[in-house]
Amino acid sequence: MSYDPIDHDFERGLNNRRSILGDAWVERSLSNANSFNADFQNLITRFAWNEIWGRPGLEQKTRRAIVLSITIALGRWEEFDLHVRAALLGDPSNRLTPDELKEVLIQSAIYAGVPAANTAFTHAMVILREVGPQIGYVLEPLAPATVAHPGIGLEGRSSGKPALHYTVRAPRNGKAPRHTVVLSHALGCDLTMWDELANLLAGDCRVITYDHRGHGSSEAPPGMYDMASLADDAAVLLRDLDTGPVVWVGLSMGGMVGQELTLRHPTLVSALVLANTTSSYPEAAREMWQQRIATVQAQGVETIGDAVMGRYFTEEFRGGHGATVARFRRRVVSTDAVGYVGCCHAVGNVDTTARLGAISVPTLVIAGELDQGTPIAMSQTLANGIPGAQLAVLKDASHLSCIEQPQAFCQAVRTFISNL
Incomplete structure (x- = not known):
């Protein structure tokens, strides 16, 4: 019976984590691991990022939207900010456009409440002003009375x-x-x-x-x-x-x-x-x-x-x-x-x-x-x-x-x- 020193669950989870959150963030997280939180880092890498994000049943963009929705509903704003940045700057194959992000936030107003969505928009706009130049997006003034439902016109x-x-x-x-x-x-x-x-x-x-x-x-x-x-x-x-x-x-x-x-x-x-x-x-x-x-x-x-x-x-x-x-x-x-x-x-x-x-x-x-x-x-x-x-x-x-x-x-x- 052979013993493989590679923990494949951890490695798969780490690969998914990098794909979703980006190498820079993951490297910062790993470099900050210590004797107190290393077990937790290992747990979430294997459990969240391998057991959940590693499942092929949903596209990664869909899982991004789910995470954003849940963090809005629970008011987990630090986690929300992390995933907004990752969604906007992530791999082109799974990133969200600003318009797709907007749709997630609008839908959350119905299921998580308008106050939660209002806070989510506030957080998201701060991040959009920060990363907008990187993704070619500019927040421009627009009167609410002039907009129309995109599915109606x-x-x-x-x-x-x-x-x-x-x-x-x-x-x-x-x-x-x-x-x-x-x-x-x-x-x-x-x-x-x-x-x-x-x-x-x-x-x-x-x-x-x-x-x-x-x-x-x-x-x-x-x-x-x-x-x-x-x-x-x-x-x-x-x-x-x-x-x-x-x-x-x-x-x-x-x-x-x-x-x-x-x-x-x-x-x-x-x-x-x-x-x-x-x-x-x-x-x-x-x-x-x-x-x-x-x-x-x-x-x-x-x-x-x-x-x-x-x-x-x-x-x-x-x-x-x-x-x-x-x-x-x-x-x-x-x-x-x-x-x-x-x-x-x-x-x-x-x-x-x-x-x-x-x-x-x-x-x-x-x-x-x-x-x-x-x-x-x-x-x-x-x-x-x-x-x-x-x-x-x-x-x-x-x-x-x-x-x-x-x-x-x-x-x-x-x-x-x-x-x-």
């Missing part, structure tokens, strides 16, 4: 009539936006339809979402609308926000608006994603839209709620995601009847097929394999008619493909945008 209303409700998410990386992306929703939905994709793209893009006229918090003027008016609404919004050319991502009605906007205001669009949409409907489908208008005018939007869900989602999805379907049904049936009818008229009479050849921007067409509202053949017409357009078909997706197959939808959009 800064809200506003366009200057046009009707006024459109919109949100703008700035790039979270703090740099100039790679692109400005506009996300345009489907009939009977609102800008919240895009929350997942919007927050994903806002990593390095400026992302604008908005409610079409007659939807959400936008105004609903009386009368029947046409696609040209919806496109002009969007043009006013983009000029208000001084966006320059945008990447337009539109689903269903949003894709129809994107086509018309590109044709009417070509300088405002640099690229198109047209999802689950069409350039025109056959006569039988146009008649269906007229019937829907008549039904809503006579009986209200509630009457068509179940039928719309049947077209928006597959039977399998409806069976397995009842809460999501119920949320979209509530949104549809609470849409202003005047606005819904007006947009039905615009959608039912969409007609850009003969003009598709005039669209000269890079275009991705996304179809749902099981979409009954805008079948693959309609997407093929778009892809064939727009020079150089790409076509992607999402498996097991019906009309609201970004909700049914969010990962596939997001991947298709991100890949397209990354190649622009």
Whole structure:
């Protein structure tokens, strides 16, 4: 039986300790060990840094956040300061950015209390002023009233009539936006339809979402609308926000608006994603839209709620995601009847097929394999008619493909945008 003089638990723990706290701090700690505290140093190195930090079940960044949260909750400010410095200056593979640190502190306000979070912010700002030059971070004055929830964006209303409700998410990386992306929703939905994709793209893009006229918090003027008016609404919004050319991502009605906007205001669009949409409907489908208008005018939007869900989602999805379907049904049936009818008229009479050849921007067409509202053949017409357009078909997706197959939808959009 051999005896290995190396204590592997201690050595592994020491290696983890160095990785998290840095060589300089660990060396100072070891050099200050003495006959009174050496046993304790050995204990925490083996137990905390090997037995806990050595477990691969969580990423080291996650464990950093846990330690910060617990030290805030317990008011262990000396330990908190140590781990804040280590988190900001640590190995690039496991360090926290100042924004990530901020999120840990904000969340601690809910679970550990506002006073604890307030103290944590005070301590963290002292350290940020100290180490900021090393990590390229500067604390700058910023009025609390001017900040917006990063997962929602800064809200506003366009200057046009009707006024459109919109949100703008700035790039979270703090740099100039790679692109400005506009996300345009489907009939009977609102800008919240895009929350997942919007927050994903806002990593390095400026992302604008908005409610079409007659939807959400936008105004609903009386009368029947046409696609040209919806496109002009969007043009006013983009000029208000001084966006320059945008990447337009539109689903269903949003894709129809994107086509018309590109044709009417070509300088405002640099690229198109047209999802689950069409350039025109056959006569039988146009008649269906007229019937829907008549039904809503006579009986209200509630009457068509179940039928719309049947077209928006597959039977399998409806069976397995009842809460999501119920949320979209509530949104549809609470849409202003005047606005819904007006947009039905615009959608039912969409007609850009003969003009598709005039669209000269890079275009991705996304179809749902099981979409009954805008079948693959309609997407093929778009892809064939727009020079150089790409076509992607999402498996097991019906009309609201970004909700049914969010990962596939997001991947298709991100890949397209990354190649622009």
